[in-house]
Amino acid sequence: QSALTQPPSASGSPGQSVTISCTGTSGDVGAYNHVSWYQQHPGKVPKLIIYEVTKRPSGISDRFSGSKSGNTASLTVSGLQAEDEADYYCTSYAGSNNLFFGGGTKLTVL
Amino acid sequence: QEHLVESGGGVVQPGGSLRLSCAASGFTFSSHGMTWVRQAPGKGLEWVAFIRFDGANQYYGDSVEGRFTISRDNSKNTLYLQMNSLRPEDTAVYYCAKGDIWSGYPSWFDPWGQGTLVTVPS
Secondary structure (H helix, E strand, C coil), X not given: CCCEECCCEEEECCCCCEEEEEECCCCCCCCCCCEEEEEECCXXXXXXXXXXXXXXXXXXXXXXXXXXXXXXXXXXXXXXXXXXXXXXXXXXXXXXXXXXXXXXXXXXXX | CCEEEEECXXXXXXXXXXXXXXXXXXXCHHHEEEEEEEECCCCCEEEEEEECXXXXXXXXXXXXXXCEEEEEECCCCEEEEEECCCCXXXXXXXXXXXXXXXXXXXXXXXXXXXXXXXXXXX
């Protein structure tokens, strides 16, 4: 059982926007601005796409954006493209030098 | 270009030990916290361990605490994971990843290595 809860799947048509949620508690997501998101294509290495809730690493498309409200963080993918089809994982620092991952969300581009 | 290369994976019997290595290049290794994350076949990501940039502190996920030890040699730009008392549920691809500069606790990681597969048959 994952400490952070993500929907197992999400989908959208090309050009649409999709939002993936990541629900934690007041001890992790709600307490710290250390939420990050990773994209993993099948058979590939995870890639950081959002860190510290809203920041994008260099080279990451601005179609990816992050936000947080209370104990829930969200990743929004705008202008969906076929290449966005992948698994997405959230993480949050949880205090006491602990880190939680979400269970992952499989994004399908219809 | 920042680069991480893991090695040392393989098949080990339950109760056995294995040491993974992660060779880093393209960045100032001694300035960054480092982590190990694993992924069981067909499953999600699980944080395993983190070590501070200077090696002064190490932190572990609950499932490996007391069995695994993370360490680093900043003179060799290399990260290690010593895995003891291995169990079938430790079977996974193990990734090393670079943390934030001067980081003292696990947060975000970029980039990740290609991973090395550890198999513990049941």
